[in-house]
Amino acid sequence: xxxxxxxxxxxxxxxxxxxxxxxxxxxxxxxxxxxxxxxxxxxxxxxxxxxxxxxxxxxxxxxxxxxxxxxxxxxxxxxxxxxxxxxxxxxxxxxxxxxxxxxxxxxxxxxxxxxxxxxxxxxxxxxxxxxxxxxxxxxxxxxxxxxxxxxxxxxxxxxxxxxxxxxxxxxxxxxxxxxxxxxxxxxxxxxxxxxxxxxxxxxxxxxxxxxxxxxxxxxxxxxxxxxxxxxxxxxxxxxxxxxxxxxxxxxxxxxxxxxxxxxxxxxxxxxxxxxxxxxxxxxxxxxxxxxxxxxxxxxxxxxxxxxxxxxxxxxxxxxxxxxxxxxxxxxxxxxxxxxxxxxxxxxxxxxxxxxxxxxxxxxxxxxxxxxxxxxxxxxxxxxxxxxxxxxxxxxxxxxxxxxxxxxxxxxxxxxxxxxxxxxxxxxxxxxxxxxxxxxxxxxxxxxxxxxxxxxxxxxxxxxxxxxxxxxxxxxxxxxxxxxxxxxxxxxxxxxxxxxxxxxxxxxxxxxxxxxxxxxxxxxxxxxxxxxxxxxxxxxxxxxxxxxxxxxxxxxxxxxxxxxxxxxxxxxxxxxxxxxxxxxxxxxxxxxxxxxxxxxxxxxxxxxxxxxxxxxxxxxxxxxxxxxxxxxxxxxxxxxxxxxxxxxxxxxxxxxxxxxxxxxxxxxxxxxxxxxxxxxxxxxxxxxxxxxxxxxxxxxxxxxxxxxxxxxxxxxxxxxxxxxxxxxxxxxxxxxxxxxxxxxxxxxxxxxxxxxxxxxxxxxxxxxxxxxxxxxxxxxxxxxxxxxxxxxxxxxxxxxxxxxxxxxxxxxxxxxxxxxxxxxx
Ligand SMILES: *[C@@H]1O[C@H](CO)[C@@H](O)[C@H](O)[C@H]1NC(C)=O
Ligand SMILES: *[C@@H]1O[C@H](CO)[C@@H](O)[C@H](O)[C@H]1NC(C)=O
Ligand SMILES: *[C@@H]1O[C@H](CO)[C@@H](O)[C@H](O)[C@H]1NC(C)=O
Ligand SMILES: *[C@@H]1O[C@H](CO)[C@@H](O)[C@H](O)[C@H]1NC(C)=O
Ligand SMILES: *[C@@H]1O[C@H](CO)[C@@H](O)[C@H](O)[C@H]1NC(C)=O
Ligand SMILES: *[C@@H]1O[C@H](CO)[C@@H](O)[C@H](O)[C@H]1NC(C)=O
Ligand SMILES: *[C@@H]1O[C@H](CO)[C@@H](O)[C@H](O)[C@H]1NC(C)=O
Numbered sequence: 001x002x003x004x005x006x007x008x009x010x011x012x013x014x015x016x017x018x019x020x021x022x023x024x025x026x027x028x029x030x031x032x033x034x035x036x037x038x039x040x041x042x043x044x045x046x047x048x049x050x051x052x053x054x055x056x057x058x059x060x061x062x063x064x065x066x067x068x069x070x071x072x073x074x075x076x077x078x079x080x081x082x083x084x085x086x087x088x089x090x091x092x093x094x095x096x097x098x099x100x101x102x103x104x105x106x107x108x109x110x111x112x113x114x115x116x117x118x119x120x121x122x123x124x125x126x127x128x129x130x131x132x133x134x135x136x137x138x139x140x141x142x143x144x145x146x147x148x149x150x151x152x153x154x155x156x157x158x159x160x161x162x163x164x165x166x167x168x169x170x171x172x173x174x175x176x177x178x179x180x181x182x183x184x185x186x187x188x189x190x191x192x193x194x195x196x197x198x199x200x201x202x203x204x205x206x207x208x209x210x211x212x213x214x215x216x217x218x219x220x221x222x223x224x225x226x227x228x229x230x231x232x233x234x235x236x237x238x239x240x241x242x243x244x245x246x247x248x249x250x251x252x253x254x255x256x257x258x259x260x261x262x263x264x265x266x267x268x269x270x271x272x273x274x275x276x277x278x279x280x281x282x283x284x285x286x287x288x289x290x291x292x293x294x295x296x297x298x299x300x301x302x303x304x305x306x307x308x309x310x311x312x313x314x315x316x317x318x319x320x321x322x323x324x325x326x327x328x329x330x331x332x333x334x335x336x337x338x339x340x341x342x343x344x345x346x347x348x349x350x351x352x353x354x355x356x357x358x359x360x361x362x363x364x365x366x367x368x369x370x371x372x373x374x375x376x377x378x379x380x381x382x383x384x385x386x387x388x389x390x391x392x393x394x395x396x397x398x399x400x401x402x403x404x405x406x407x408x409x410x411x412x413x414x415x416x417x418x419x420x421x422x423x424x425x426x427x428x429x430x431x432x433x434x435x436x437x438x439x440x441x442x443x444x445x446x447x448x449x450x451x452x453x454x455x456x457x458x459x460x461x462x463x464x465x466x467x468x469x470x471x472x473x474x475x476x477x478x479x480x481x482x483x484x485x486x487x488x489x490x491x492x493x494x495x496x497x498x499x500x501x502x503x504x505x506x507x508x509x510x511x512x513x514x515x516x517x518x519x520x521x522x523x524x525x526x527x528x529x530x531x532x533x534x535x536x537x538x539x540x541x542x543x544x545x546x547x548x549x550x551x552x553x554x555x556x557x558x559x560x561x562x563x564x565x566x567x568x569x570x571x572x573x574x575x576x577x578x579x580x581x582x583x584x585x586x587x588x589x590x591x592x593x594x595x596x597x598x599x600x601x602x603x604x605x606x607x608x609x610x611x612x613x614x615x616x617x618x619x620x621x622x623x624x625x626x627x628x629x630x631x632x633x634x635x636x637x638x639x640x641x642x643x644x645x646x647x648x649x650x651x652x653x654x655x656x657x658x659x660x661x662x663x664x665x666x667x668x669x670x671x672x673x674x675x676x677x678x679x680x681x682x683x684x685x686x687x688x689x690x691x692x693x694x695x696x697x698x699x700x701x702x703x704x705x706x707x708x709x710x711x712x713x714x715x716x717x718x719x720x721x722x723x724x725x726x727x728x729x730x731x732x733x734x735x736x737x738x739x740x741x742x743x744x745x746x747x748x749x750x751x752x753x754x755x756x757x758x759x760x761x762x763x764x765x766x767x768x769x770x771x772x773x774x775x776x777x778x779x780x781x782x783x784x785x786x787x788x789x790x791x792x793x794x795x796x797x798x799x800x801x802x803x804x805x806x807x808x809x810x811x812x813x814x815x816x817x818x819x820x821x822x823x824x
Contacts, residue, residue, distance in 0.1 A: 162243030694758025
């Protein structure tokens with residue numbers, strides 16, 4: 001099991017007091033009234049009326065797990081028409097129709113009877129299947145109706161997810177609108193019989209995710225579908241039926257497949273130890289599962305950045321868009337096909353096979369024969385085996401552009417793609433080389449001519465990508481547009497006497513604290529506007545012009561999660577003037593015994609995502625790549641709504657020189673937040689901030705400081721402690737005891753997971769901030785975190801020595817490579 005994700009709000013609330021009859025059937029003479037239930041013979045499932053929300057009048061007829069502590073509704077009869085009263089009645093008619101009626105016999109829902117039988121009954125089987133049959137006939141072939149043919153958002157073991165072409169039944173999953181509204185939502189998970197059959201997750205009619213075709217062992221795009229201790233599975237594709245089905249190995253170890261209201265297909269297994277449902281598999285699992293992300297002849301590889309590239313011997317249709325990470329135009333052959341002259345095929349390995357809706361197949365044709373057939377037809381683009389078992393068998397041909405290809409690796413498949421013969425090494429090598437050089441020249445010209453254009457486009461896209469950031473988006477483009485102008489945005493210059501007046505001559509009473517780069521004062525301008533005044537310490541290495549330029553750059557960075565720079569003062573000393581944040585900083589809240597109560601989980605999560613977005617903007621979306629280098633709880637200020645704003649960004653540039661991925665002599669940073677490579681080698685990149693962000697996340701969740709953390713059982717720091725708990729599935733123990741997270745456990749655990757990925761030892765193992773934003777917002781599966789950085793029990797020299805923690809060190813003049821910036 002990958003990780004322990006818990007669901008709480010996910011499960012429907014069931015009526016607490018239910019009078020149960022010891023029966024599993026409904027007969028003509030014994031209908032089922034609201035308030036009563038029937039229970040399957042083995043006691044596994046129960047059928048009755050329920051409300052998705054407590055005290056709600058909406059009543060539904062459904063089936064749910066009876067034996068497990070955290071029940072879950074697996075089927076609903078009247079999902080689209082709620083009953084508004086408790087006068088519902090489930091009746092069996094003489095015509096063998098199971099009918100749900102409300103007062104005065106108005107039918108709300110009814111089964112279809114195919115014929116009438118002598119003694120019709122409805123029986124809830126221990127598999128969770130509600131069947132209508134003759135009381136004396138137990139043969140499944142003779143059922144008149146069964147709920148297994150009409151799944152809602154869940155399939156249970158034994159349900160044939162797919163098509164019965166003889167009876168004309170299509171069994172598919174359809175999501176609920178929300179956890180409290182079971183009516184039909186936007187998402188479907190359905191078998192598509194066109195070409196070589198596959199399953200699709202659709203949003204309305206748009207494909208979101210494709211399973212890939214069945215290759216004898218698994219779906220081509222589901223390398224994780226493997227023999228396991230919980231369930232067996234099969235895929236059947238005959239002229240009569242096409243379906244996927246799974247069965248439990250031990251009937252007490254429950255497993256179900258559910259399409260969540262937010263469009264994720266999940267396998268949930270019951271975990272006896274945790275007494276909860278845990279997610280076993282999610283689909284889509286990552287960005288590469290997004291249908292057609294890299295478009296035609298593009299290949300998605302989640303291990304790459306960016307994830308899309310063109311298949312070997314293919315080039316972007318529109319190189320500019322492609323470089324701007326807009327892959328929607330796809331790729332094309334670098335040498336066009338020439339069917340008359342004769343083409344050939346090139347083998348590609350380790351792939352999820354492309355969309356097979358426009359394919360043709362025959363299971364009894366071998367690969368050699370298959371190649372011949374494909375070669376003969378100029379519109380045949382590729383071929384492969386249909387079945388990978390043994391040496392492979394069957395013939396699958398594609399007759400359209402190849403789309404939705406993913407790099408899977410060892411569990412991936414081989415496909416042979418049509419190529420112009422010159423691409424196969426038979427053509428003149430020299431001509432090829434000249435061709436490539438020409439291509440390169442053209443590309444370079446294109447790049448030179450259009451760089452500005454690309455950048456503009458990218459800025460806009462990225463800004464839009466961060467949802468809800470539209471206003472910032474326009475702003476950043478606006479600045480970009482001014483890039484060419486000689487006149488930059490003017491930054492207000494404050495006179496020193498204005499500042500002196502505003503702060504009572506830097507009075508002690510007005511001092512808010514000692515930030516990393518100098519003391520900060522609260523000030524009030526003549527008009528009443530409150531400001532924060534940062535008096536930069538004298539050891540800034542820059543000259544005045546350089547400083548002014550730098551400040552102008554910082555002033556242009558505007559984002560709702562960044563503290564706004566209002567202006568500066570350069571008379572006699574260097575002073576920065578910021579907007580004033582009434583609620584101080586994050587550390588003031590999360591580490592304080594009383595004030596931490598103000599930050600409930602939704603607020604903390606808002607803070608986590610806000611910081612992530614602010615950082616993403618600094619790293620990627622702004623005109624410059626800004627590495628903060630001193631991200632910590634003290635530097636996260638809170639506005640009046642307790643929304644986070646990052647402060648002190650860009651200052652490292654003033655104090656530490658250029659902002660490229662580099663090592664630096666003048667390091668800034670704070671113990672407890674800096675990454676190992678920076679602490680040891682002074683090497684920094686955006687991944688340094690990612691590390692600090694991860695520390696922050698774990699601090700926000702736990703309410704404990706990484707620096708100075710201690711635990712009776714071991715000598716690890718907070719990161720090590722979190723990882724040990726995570727590994728053992730004991731995440732909830734990390735959570736701040738003052739936090740009530742019962743309904744957000746999934747979000748909390750996901751945050752811990754993301755936090756751990758951010759504090760990995762190697763910068764390459766840490767996600768980028770854009771992935772972090774995506775991970776926090778999404779619910780795809782995440783890689784398992786390895787040991788975090790500093791995972792050694794307290795023997796590193798830079799671990800705070802408890803006796804001296806809190807002692808100030810100022811090392812600007814000595815040989816240490818770190819300037820330790822203590823909390824103010
Ligand atoms: C219950 O109320 C809703 C909204 O008022 C209505 O749409 C629905 O038809 C009602 N259900 C029944 C069974 O009358
Ligand atoms: C009954 O049959 C109709 C028409 O064939 C179909 O639309 C409906 O979904 C069926 N209802 C059930 C509950 O099977
Ligand atoms: C589903 O499609 C609708 C439009 O049809 C769109 O507004 C919505 O964002 C989509 N949802 C997802 C999760 O893609
Ligand atoms: C099935 O699972 C239950 C619960 O884990 C366990 O108690 C039982 O021994 C298992 N049965 C078999 C045959 O493995
Ligand atoms: C796209 O980016 C790559 C790598 O940065 C570069 O080599 C190439 O020239 C770029 N092409 C265009 C058209 O911008
Ligand atoms: C598949 O190929 C075999 C052998 O060539 C042939 O006998 C059979 O009719 C083909 N089946 C279909 C459905 O085309
Ligand atoms: C090539 O295959 C397509 C799709 O099966 C078919 O429509 C077309 O007629 C074939 N062309 C030739 C020349 O066989």
